[in-house]
Structures are given as C-alpha cells and as structure tokens.
Amino acid sequence: MANAIVVIVVIIIMLFAGKGAYKHLKGEGACCGGGSKPEIPKKKLDGTKLGEKTMKITGMHCENCVASVTRAINRIDGAAAKVSLKKGEAVVSYDREISNEELKKVVEDRGYHVVSIQ
CATH class of the missing domain: 1.20.5 (Single alpha-helices involved in coiled-coils or other helix-helix interfaces)
Known part of the structure; x- marks a missing residue:
C-alpha cells in the first residue's frame, strides 16, 4: 500500500x-524572472535614424528573455531595439555607428547566442 x-x-x-x-x-x-508578463522597454533615438541591423538570436524562450535582450541593446547609446520571440531576432535601429561586435557582446553577456547580424 x-x-x-x-x-x-x-x-x-x-x-x-x-x-x-x-x-x-x-x-x-x-522561465527567467517572474510569473507576470514583463514590461518591454521602448526607446526612441535622439538623432536621425541612420539604419537598421537585424540580429538572429537563439536561446530566448519567453517574454522575460525578450525584455532582457531589449534592455541590454537599449543601454547602448544611439541604439533602439525591437525584439521578436517568434522570429528569434532583434531589429536594431541606430543614429550613430555601432559595431557588430558591441551588439553581439551585450546580447551574449546576457546568456543568449547571436547567430548572425545583417
């Protein structure tokens, strides 16, 4: 029994x-920090938008991951990110030159993997 x-x-x-x-x-x-839906930060560029870069990112599993990646990229001066969990990518608008290495570093420092930047 x-x-x-x-x-x-x-x-x-x-x-x-x-x-x-x-x-x-x-x-x-x-999975990454709480039971409620996180607030995804929005950032506007200070200057005129020079262009966009699309980053393919793996390792994001939830909206908390999206918020984490968005915050990391938005901390870079002159960069504003829109991150999509479904597409596994971040579209980064910029108003000054930002190196691919800098973008890759801030995302990978958060524990995600950057597959490509175009």
Whole structure:
C-alpha cells in the first residue's frame, strides 16, 4: 500500500513538471524572472535614424528573455531595439555607428547566442 502511494505521488509530480516544461518550451512560462508578463522597454533615438541591423538570436524562450535582450541593446547609446520571440531576432535601429561586435557582446553577456547580424 505504501508503495502505491509513493508511485501516485511521483506520477503527480511528474505531471506538474511536464506541464511546466511544455509551457517553458512554448515561451509561455515564467522561465527567467517572474510569473507576470514583463514590461518591454521602448526607446526612441535622439538623432536621425541612420539604419537598421537585424540580429538572429537563439536561446530566448519567453517574454522575460525578450525584455532582457531589449534592455541590454537599449543601454547602448544611439541604439533602439525591437525584439521578436517568434522570429528569434532583434531589429536594431541606430543614429550613430555601432559595431557588430558591441551588439553581439551585450546580447551574449546576457546568456543568449547571436547567430548572425545583417
């Protein structure tokens, strides 16, 4: 009888863990910092927009990841980011020259991987 109770408890725990893992992989869970939807910061450029760079990024799983990448890029003077979880990319507008290395460094310092910058 005790063994049956232990098995039932383990099965229940596995069901909850599986449900959480499924939500996490779909980007619906609070994997990176809280159960509420984070506020995604918006930034306007000070000067005239010179151009855009598109960064392909892997490792983002949720809206908290998007907010983290957005904040990291927006901290760079002259850069404003719009990050898409679905596309796995960040479109960075800039009003002064910003090197690809600088953009890559701030994103990878947050724990994500930059695949390409165009």
